[in-house]
Amino acid sequence: MKKFLTLACATLLTPALAQAAFQLDSRYQDKDGDLIADIPSAESELIDPSTLIFAYTPVEDPSVYREVWSEFLAHLSDVTGKRVQFFPVQSNAAQIEAMRAGRLHIAGFNTGSNPLAVACAGYRPFTMMAAADGSFGYEMEILSYPGSGIDAVEDIRGKEMAFTSQTSNSGFKAPSAILKADYNMVAGEDFEPVFSGKHDNSILGVANQDYQAAAVANSVLNRMLRRDVVSEDQLVSLYKSQTFPTTS
Template identity: 65%
Template sequence: MHTLSLPRTLLSTAVVSAFALATLHAHADLSSRYSDHDGDLVADVPTDESQWQDPDTLVFAYTPVEDPAVYAGVWSDFLEHLSTVTGKEVQFFPVQSNAAQLEALRAGRLHVAGFNTGSTPVAVNCGGFRPFTMMAAEDGSFGYEMEIITYPGSGIESVEDLQGRQLAFTAETSNSGFRAPSALLRSEYGMEADEDFETAFSGSHDNSILGVVNKDYEAAAIANSVVHRMLARDVVGEEDYEVIYTSDTFPTTAYGTAHNLAPDLAESIQNAFFSYDWEGTALEAEFANSGEAQFIPITYEDNWAVIRAIANATGATYDCD
């Protein structure tokens, strides 16, 4: 892969300053279905025990991908471990879209999940999602970068060359697949979607990457952690695409639980994540390709501050009642 240009500034100074101000004044945007008495920006566990869920079978969903069947195998060993620690049957739920995953959470059909970076605030505010962990490298470092990619010979050699061309996004709830590149293009380059360039929505990072490789899209905004895993599985080759922009680092997929699980069950689920031995597992084989090797504790309030600020800067709202 010939990398054409890799500027690593995410957004203009003015926008970064606005992000910092937004973080100082962070407040919960929770649906009226939930409360936040402790001020941590996520839904409280109900005080009424009759509202707690303690299902015989836990349903787990990973963020939407191009081929959910692949990830059913990737997660199988971990889900066996989750079953052992919790004493529950565990079922993998292959979701096809962010909307389907959120609806399952809101309806009480989803108990444990990994929501992608940009969807996490939607899941927190509209679905009562309580994130507590994400993947990290052995040294505790974590995250991924948003990249804008094109195919060789497209004639697009810089971000400015997107003028009058087509850029594929993934979904409007995605951070790297929509919100971050939208804020970047507006603030740094004065470019507005569907005015200065055409847009398409692919539904997932896998689809966007394959769409560029197959020349269905002229360019796409993607999470580079996804393309790294696709390269490792030989789904795409380094010669199939070129990078014209790389952002600063963002937090990756957040894992957590529904807000109304019985507290003892929620605690045992957390214990399962933090006691899991990755060595020799399909999870290790898959996520080592993006440099991840363990689950580390997180808080939504701290780790998602920049993501909430990007969402605010792009006008995102959580009117989900």
């Protein structure tokens, strides 16, 4: 039988969650063993909101995505016959809590938040974002800036490195695991971790030399480069991971 993750959902907002194991919260059942919450069988436990609320994972300024998702929201309204509203969440934890509380009905959760959303909010992922040609995914990159004194990942030892949030795969979970396994470096012991809150904050922080190094999703980096928010000559890539699945 597959081993599922266990988590006390009360730890959602604490750094300890990054090291926790996960299981479905006690409010949910998984009788069919598919590792996600079952749809309630009792009609009294189902809701039929007049307005559907949608939120996309807050990897950048939420206002960037209101227009990006407008065609999808119009389509969703057409097929459901309901009003659909975009909800600009400011953090992964806020997005999960909104769904847990019933204030958020449909969402795109980032890679790292998926197990937390499933366990704590009853989230039922059914698809993954992809391009029209079927390609999907992103890589985690560790960035620094020219002249930082960090020319390789090993040079981060004894210095400061920015993460985004503990719920982020590319912004915390993946780089933490890679730094420990491949470079024998642990945050708080071998380098000083700081948290920026979002990928664009980390990228801008490195570009403006506020952070010596940062771990980010290069999907966000590439969008910022295309929009000329930052330029390639401001950044140095020290590490690029394998491709990870993206938002569900």
